[in-house]
Amino acid sequence: MGRKKMQMAEKSRALTLLEKGDSVIAVARDIGVSREAIYQLKRSTSSFPPGMVPKRKSGSGAPKKTTPRTDKLLKREVTSYPSITSFELKNKHPELLNCVSTRKIRHRLQKDLGLPCRRAAKKPMLTAAMKKKRLIFCKRYRYWTTEEWRKVMFSDESTFRLVRGVPKMVRRPSTASRYDPKYTVKTMKHPGSVMVWGAFSGNMDRAGLYFLPRNVTKKGSNYITVLKDHLLTFWRIHQCDHFMHDGAPAVQHTSRRS
Known part of the structure; x- marks a missing residue:
């Protein structure tokens, strides 16, 4: 048995087929509804003028709270x-x-309205000076070709915490304590960290990684050592012409020594 409710266009087509002399069975098969739906449509329109299609009855339930x-x-x-x-x-x-x-x-x-609630993405805050510098950089190198960019060596560094408390959801019964070790995330006030330096280029992809000693951050002096001991070797292998790093003051990229 097919569905019973029909749209206005389906009702109009069904009535047209019935006026042409098609059987109820053939009309129900053509529209994709049950025979009872066609019989009911035929009975409800017996007193209607030719060509008139009955409107759908209003549904039950409470009216909409919004307009x-x-x-x-x-x-x-x-x-x-x-x-x-x-x-x-x-x-x-x-x-x-x-x-x-x-x-x-x-x-x-x-x-x-198609406006679901979503978690906002995190994005670095840029000042007016930062935006201006980025715009100047883009205008300066906007005509560079792909081959020119392939000969640029990029580098960056990142700090990894040895112990990191990752937030998670737990299902805890009301009788259990919130601070039961089974339902908590372990954290440390001053966890150990390791800084990793890496570089890459468009010519030969990755250019190696260098792990600084534990809890040692990068400064102007050891940054120069990293470049001499780990960058120059890959620089010759990758056959690059330019070296690009960020201007982060935390690792003394902008210091006079580097």
């Missing part, structure tokens, strides 16, 4: 302030959202 006006308001507010919460929306517009629950507001934003 097109409130939906437009919700979309405008979230578009202007993406971090605004449903609770803040309700308090900001009590005259329109007084009878609407915060759960209904979230449902309307996610399902009907």
